[in-house]
Amino acid sequence: MSTLCPAPWEHHCINTNGKNRLCCNSKTSSTRFNDGFDDYWTNEVAAVRQAMLENQQPSECNSCWKKESAGIKSLRQQFIENYKIRGDWDRFKKEVDIVELPQELDLKLGNYCNLSCRMCSSFSSSSYAKEFKTIYKETGYDFGIDEHEKTYVQNKWYNDTKFVDKVKTMIDNGLRQLKFTGGEPLMVPSVKTLIDYCIESGNAKNIDIVLITNGTLITQDWIDLLSKFNHVSFIFSVDGVGDVFEYIRHPAKWSQAISVFELLQTTNFYKSIAFTLQVYNVLDIKTILETSRVYNFNIDLIALDTPSYLDVVNIPDNLKAHALQMLDINPANNNEYEFLNSCANKISTATYNKDASSELIKISKIKDRYKQQNIEKLEIWKYYE
Secondary structure (H helix, E strand, O other), rough: OOOOOOOOHHHEEEEEOOEOOOOOOOOOEEEEEEHHHHHHHHHOHHHHHHHHHHOOHHHHHHHHHHHHHOOOOHHHHHHHHHHOOOHHHHHHHHHOOOOOOOOEEEOOOOOOOOOOOOOOOOOOOHHHHHHHHHHHHHHOOOOOOOHHHHHHOOOOOHHHHHHHHHHHHHHHHHHHHOEEEEOHHOOOOOOOOHHHHHHHOOOOOOOEEEEEOOOOOOOOHHHHOOOOOEEEEEEEEOOOOOHHHHOOOEEEEHHHHHHHHHHOOOOOEEEEEEEEEEEHHHHOOOHHHHHHHOOEEEEEEEOOOOHHHOHHHHHHHHHHHHHHHHHOOOOOHHHHHHHHHHHHHHHOOOOOOHHHHHHHHHHHHHHHHOOOOOOHHHHHHHHHH
């Protein structure tokens, strides 16, 4: 079955608003985890499972079908690859009709975050939300995703005891993977509560932890706690090197990122850089790859498509040519090959969009005033001035 994916059977995601999703790339349900998980899991997902069993492509999964048709590795394909690596793929195909509680949880714990990244939104960062509302109030300029963003207030569903208790039940009933993202997950008290519960209940040794973080709060104490789990995957969000990193991930400092790289280098965790390809860093692919080699990190691509003015499919032709020329790198392994190939596939589709480029300049310069930064210091600027 070429459309089969483990997610509808064994995986569950909760978005930053506490709503149910098959995975982080799928269509979001109208139901919420704290009050509507049971009905969602036993009824709403059934149609997706049945479609996949009939080798159809359910619309909830359009993000993956779109990436696969464009030659970009999809999350579905990543799921399958991970299952094969750990020897679970054959087991899953044999048990594909068995649906109980999810064995993998992907928890996007609200928008509480200490960074205001250029490509983010109020729905994923409280710092971005504060900046967005300030700019809108003082300039009248609205660069939000939708009308709702201007008045958005995060529902702190992740502080509800119902949430913690439901996850504890899953931990006690065979949960094998617990994934924390945000916002910045290490700012959320329930993350520490659930990690402590895994350890105290004796379940940590059977659970894999996945942590997607901006890295700014990582300390040796956190590493010591995480080391008690069966396996730890540390996904470090890094979108460039030096000035490019600091421009995109304000107010993070590159020196601090290097300190985290060095701290993690001494662990046996699986370590990966999550690189969100966008206009600002389209010329920084080689340097981020070289950084991953120095500190022995894998590297994975997130191909940004929103906001559209940051999507590399709209860059000027001469910038496209420069970016592709810089991808002439010999990959050291399959991970690097897939990363470079996906970057090349994305950039190769670029067709200059004057309106998107004008929007890029306008929004960048507005944000520059509030962040005390300057896009003209980036290498890409020479293609826009």
